[in-house]
Amino acid sequence: MTESGPHKWAFKARLRRHAFGWRSQPAIERVRQAVAEIKKVARKDPVVAAEGAVAFLERISPAIEHVDGSSGAIGSVVNNAIAELVPVIANAPADPKIRAGWLERLFEAHAEDQIPYIESLADHWGELCASKEVASEWADRLIGITRMALSPDEGARGCFHGTTMCLTALYAAGRYDELLDLLDTESFWPYKRWAVKALAAQGKKAEAIRLAEASRSPWASDWDIDRACEDMLLSSGMVDEAYARYGPNANRGGTYLATFRAVARKYPHKSTSDILADLVKTTPGDEGKWFAAAKDAGLFDEALALAARTPCDPKTLTRAARDYAGNQPAFALGAGLLALYWLAHGCGYEITSADVWAAYLSTMKVAEQMGKAGQVRQDIRRMATSVEPGANFVARILDRELGLP
DSSP: OOOOOOOOOHHHHHSOTTOOOSOHHHHHHHHHHHHHHHHHHHTTOHHHHHHHHHHHHHHHHHHTTTSOOTTSHHHHHHHHHHHHHHHHHHTSOOOHHHHHHHHHHHHHHHHHOSSOSSGGGGGGHHHHHOSHHHHHHHHHHHHHHHHHHTOSOTTTOOOOTTHHHHHHHHHHTTOHHHHHHHTTTOOOHHHHHHHHHHHHHTTOHHHHHHHHHHTOOTTSOHHHHHHHHHHHHHHTTOHHHHHHHHHHHHTOOSSHHHHHHHHHHHOTTSOHHHHHHHHHHTSTTOGGGGHHHHHHTTOHHHHHHHHHHSOOOHHHHHHHHHHTTTTOHHHHHHHHHHHHHHHHTTOSSSOOHHHHHHHHHHHHHHHHHTTOHHHHHHHHHHHHHHSOTTSSHHHHHHHHHHTOO
């Protein structure tokens, strides 16, 4: 085992209490730097790195209390940092006394977290315990107050920051029956999900899925429920059922392209065209937003058809016209014309004259390459005249270029 020793952490000086004002970007950068620093040390001394991770988690909330979190950016970065640092702490070969000290410090930091920024740390408590024995000790310590906090008696029920910690500790300790009993009357999904996990761990996956489905409500995350059910079906080898029931909805990413890639990666036996068609069905009215996913999969005809149905970002279409002029000229030409079409109809975010020129020049370049410049000019002319003359600056730019009166 590596012994921890004194280490000068650069992030400590940067994460002082109230170190940041309202702007989130400086804080985001410091969080990322701190995580990178800790992970670098972990490659050589995992115990020292775990000590640094604990120190980071103690400092981060007080440091960013004044940061504007309305966009969710700083919260997402902190949650990602927690997800990256929990394994550093959990896997460190630390002496039991050292780990006990880490857990006490983290428990106190979680209790004092007012915003809260490190709330998700509780979801990892069983993992942080690093053994069934330690997890069981924490479960015993927290279960009394947790039982009161979850009581169906409104007079006894209340908020306890350690509730999720207790549930995760019971789960990590393998005390599934106690966990199920504790949550028997609870309907709050973030807690109920641990009952679902306990049933699955006992091999009762069908019952677990029924419980998860019964937990749907306006206050429950459908995505989280779908993901939990999908995982259980996949672990049972029921791949086709997992895809049919949960695949498209359980793998939502930050973008349409990220969603497509996540589903395709998880279900490699499905054809990309089938996956795309199924995903498109989940977002009626937003067909055009799947253009990038279709293009990424090499489904060029489908991509153009989708972009023609509903608005698609003109800048994305212009990039496609530019990037595919050499190896997919017909697709590039179609993308360029659609970029101009949607620009002329007022689509796009913060569009400038430079965006119009980029779309026009990219389209004409591939048209000339294909020997279709005259025909494409006529197509653009019809497009420009279909918009009320002078109605928008896009039409005016095209009018001037095409020599329209």
